[in-house]
Amino acid sequence: MSASFGPYPDGSFAEGSLADSTVQLRIPDAFRQAHGAAAAEAAEPGPEPAAPARKPGRDRYLDLLRALALVRVIVYHNFGWIWLPLVFPSMGVMFALAGSLMANSLKRPAWGVIRSRLRRLLPPMWLFGAIAVATMVYDGWGPNASGHPHWWWGELSFxxxxxxxxxxGAxxxxxxxxVDPTWAEQISVPLWYLxxxxxxxLLSPLLLKALRRLPWVTLLLPIALSVLINSGLVDQEGRLMEAATDFTTFGSCWLLGMAHHEGILKRLPRYVAPSIAPMILIAALWWLERAPSDNPAAGVDIEGVPVAQAVWSFGFVLMLLHLSPSWQQWPKPLERWNGLVSWLNARAVSVYLWHNxxxxLSQPLIDQLWQVNFVYLHLRWLLMSQxxxxxxxxxxxxxxxxxxxWVEDVAAGRSPRLFPWPRRVRSRRRA
Known part of the structure; x- marks a missing residue:
């Protein structure tokens, strides 16, 4: 990706460039003779004022990656196909895009950038949490449900x-x-990402400094820590280890996004990434094959094997960053998807929070269809379909x-919109 990013999840921006050119002034000979040496000096070539920078626009390639990541997450949570995270490791991609965004933003004072990111991230979660907690309490959840009333009130701060x-409520x-008694656990699954x-x-200012001093050591350190944490030598119980596991699993992807924005990856010869990425992916598959499985016939889900997921996501994201075409405009075959991709990017946090x-809620609606005689007799195959x-x-x-x-718009300081579908721009014929 040769582009810097705009605020996630609101979109991304491509870099502009200045066109440097010189213009040879041509003056008629008669004019030279009439004005002597002064005219001759004026005829010498001189630099033209620099052209204004091209106004940054959305990088549609990055928008497409983010939209594909969201769609893949929704499909995976519905079907549970274990091969989907191998075909497209959504979480690694999303963290890489966010890491590049963060590196671009850290050109400003770090505390202001962190505060801006929190302002964009937290309000959508607060709205989701207010509705989720109120609904769980209405369905029987409360301080006595966990057996630790004082802890329950304190943990609500999370x-x-x-x-x-x-x-x-488990x-x-x-x-x-x-609905299923475990509905609260199901809707809480996406919260680990936030x-x-x-x-x-919070750690990005330190990560960026370390990346600039020791780039390759910093890039590979999260994977090394993931191997250590999952080696059996470290007790993984407790809230701290949950956060540490997530951080080490996708930390290298976040740092890859930062490294790409900083130009560190561009220092590599063009053949390096395509050469080493397949070996990294093979190493991830080897680790995955060694992981125990409750159902050997079905295989092992890579999302349950943190080290394999960390290595696979790293190799996959490395290839995506290497390919990055940085589209200012959609290629012709993809123009039809502009509306959907733009909507998903404008509402990325909301889509991620509410899809589960x-x-x-789709289950109780489907259960009602079983009571309809026509549907039961003639469309039973559809009712049983995934x-x-x-x-x-x-x-x-x-x-x-x-x-x-619309809370995402308010959090970003924009005018709230109910349905941010892009307007189609119609070109006018010139006379």
Whole structure:
């Protein structure tokens, strides 16, 4: 990627460049003779004032990567296909894009940048948390549910600042068995990403300094720490180790984004990344094959093997950063997806937070269809299909994002919009 990034999740920007040129002044001979030496001096070539910098625009390649990452997450949470994280490691990609964004922003004072990132990240989570906590309490969750009333009240602070995993009701009533009793745990799954993102933001000033001094040591250090943490020599229990595991799993991807923005990766010969990335991916697969599995026939999900996921994401992201074409405009075959990609980028945090809620609520709606005789007799195959929850969840997700996504605009200091679909610009013919 030869572009610097705009604020995540709101979009990304490409770099501008100055065109340096000189113009040879041509003066008629008669004019030279009439004005003598002064005219001759004026005829010498001179530099033209520098052309104004090209106005930065959105890098559509980066927008496409972020949109693909979000879609992959939704599909994975619906189907649970273990091969999807191998085909496209969404979390590594998203952390790499955010890391590059952070490196670009740290040209300004660090504390102001951190405060800006928190202002963009936390309000959407606060709204989600207020609704989620109120709903869990209504469904039977409370201080006595965990057996530690005082801890329960203290742990609620993680819904305000997610330095650790926010608490949730592990087993509730399910609204009189209308939804699964573990619904709160299911909707809380995406919160680990916000926790990891917050720690990366807080540590980014130090990470950037270390990257500039010892780039390759800093890049590989998170993977080395991941190997150590998952070696069995370290007790992984506790909130601190949960955050440490997430940090070491995707830390190298975050640093890769920073390194690319800083131009560190550009110092490598062009053949290096395509040469070493396949070997890195093979090493990840080798580690994955060594991992124990409860169902050997189905294989091992790489998202359950932190070291393999860290290495695979690192190699995959390295190739994406190497290829990065930095599109100012969509290639013709992709123009039709401009609206969807732009909407997903403008509402990335809301889509990520609310997609599991939509999937959970799709189940009681599908259960009602079983009571319809025609559907039961003729469309039973559809009711049993894994695709139906996704089909039902998509309009629910659009509804949630439309209702709550405007908070992202307010957090970014923009005018709130219910549906940020880009307007089609019609070109006029010139006479």
């Amino acid at each position: 819904w305000v600042l997610p330095l650790s995993e926010p608490p949730f 087993h509730l009533h399910g609204f009189h068995h209308l 926790r990891a993102y917050l720690w990366y933001v 809620v939509a999937l959970v 695709w139906l929850p996704l089909i039902v969840a998509i309009p629910l997700l659009v509804l949630f994002v439309t209702a709550f996504g």
